[in-house]
Structures are given as C-alpha cells and as structure tokens.
Amino acid sequence: MVANPTMVFPHHGAEKAAATSGKLLAVENVNLEYRTRERIVRATHDVSFDVYGGDRFVLLGPSGCGKSTLLKAVAGFIEPRAGSISLDGERVRGPGADRIVVFQEFDQLPPWKTVVQNVAFPLRVAKKLSKAEAHQRALHYLDKVGLAAFANAYPHTLSGGMKQRVAIARALAMQPRVLLMDEPFAALDALTRRKMQEELLRLWEEVNFTLLFVTHSIEEALIVGNRVLLLSPHPGRVRAELNSHQYSRDSFGRADFQRSVARIHHLLFDQTDAVQ
C-alpha cells in the first residue's frame, strides 16, 4: 500500500513546478532479482517512480531493501525481471554515458592517474573529446568542487571527502542526463558528511543537474532530496513518496524536521503489516 504523499508533508505545487521540467526517468512496476545456484533473491517488488528534470530524487530505505540494485538497474548493469525503465522515453538496455554512478567507496579512482587525468579520461573515451578539451573541462569541474589546486595530485594523497569530490567532478564533467549516487557520503565522518551534503546542494544550484540519490539515512534523504521515495524492508516496495524540498542543512535540530524524521522512521519500521 502506498501512503498518500500529502500525509507527511504538504504539497507545495508552485515550488515543485519551478524546480522541475519534463519527465526524464520512468521506472515502472520493476521487479529485480538475483539468481544464485541455490535460490532466487527478490531485491525489489513492483517499484514505480518518475524522476523529472532538475529533481533531487532520493531512494530511502533500510539496508538490504534493494536501493543499490535499483540504482544498478537504472545504470543498466542489471535487467529487470519485470517492468521497465526508460530514460527520455527510451527503454534502458545497458550502461551509457547518459547515466553516471558515484559510489560509496573511496577507491573508485585509478591510483596511477592524477586527479585531473582521472576526470579527463572518461571524457576522452566516452565523449571523444580531444586531450586539450578534456583537460579544460576536467579543470572546470574540479574548480566547481573546490579542487582546482589539487589537479596534479594523486588520489592516495587526498582525504576521503576529497576523493568523493573528484568522483563527483568526474561524473558531472560527463554531463549525464541523470547523476546516480549510491550512499556517496556513508563512509565519511559525520562532520565531513554534513559538509558534503551542503556542497552537493550548492553544486546542484550552480550546475543544474538531475540527481537520483540512494541513502539509508532519513536525515540525509530530507536534506539532499526534493522528493523522497520510501522503500520497505527486503524486498523493497514503495511505501510512500514525500516532498522534502522545504528542508536544507539549516533544518537539523528544528522541531518540524525532527517530527518528519520520526514520522518517516515510523513509516519505514513500525508498520510492516501495511506492506502486504
């Protein structure tokens, strides 16, 4: 059963319209499964959602509910057992440069390339840019994430937060239709994580991309997202869709924010009977 979105947050139609344009990504009735020799594991069941241009759409649910699997399916690494995933009206049939993923791990940057080479490399390969063009664009996006001064550094000399910034710059430089992020800040310490959430919002305002973001943190979902899809525990089903654009980093500790966190916690964990 899907809870009414207005149940938790009021719908601010005008604000939403300002932040969005046409439908970009359509996920319809998607079942995702893993087949091992012994058994079939259903990761998600009948999941549907739409992402609009300019959205910061968050998939929120407990560990094991199929968030990463959903993101991998959108990225084109996994094919749905049932249902469909379309981008700009075209069925997703495999990976593509129009969907770039930023992962949680700090080791997603080849260590033998400098920071700027890491960002420029996929531009040369997938975007067919010349060496000079790729270098230029890489520097532009490194500047956006505040790392212009570290262009010639090697990844192992950077902190975890800086490595994630490089991964974000590399992804944004590709100018994907949708930027996919799978718990990108989950391995960072609490203060750095807060700072990265803030920077991501600033980047979104500056660069204007569409984001599909996965997290199991309710607070992070409310702060990063403008819309949040709540997924039930394993196998993931849609529990509710909420508007959350009224929250920012300044919301931490505020009474209405804490009330929303508590209500979402209740929706996610205290109503298992409602999912049947």
Ligand SMILES: Nc1ncnc2c1ncn2[C@@H]1O[C@H](COP(=O)(O)OP(=O)(O)O)[C@@H](O)[C@H]1O
């Ligand atoms: N490669 C795999 N083979 C079999 N089962 C898997 C595999 N990857 C994930 N799963 C299972 O699928 C379910 C969803 O996993 P996942 O998408 O990683 O969840 P989340 O990202 O929400 O924590 C879990 O039950 C997990 O154990």
Ligand SMILES: [Mg+2]
């Ligand atoms: Mg995951």
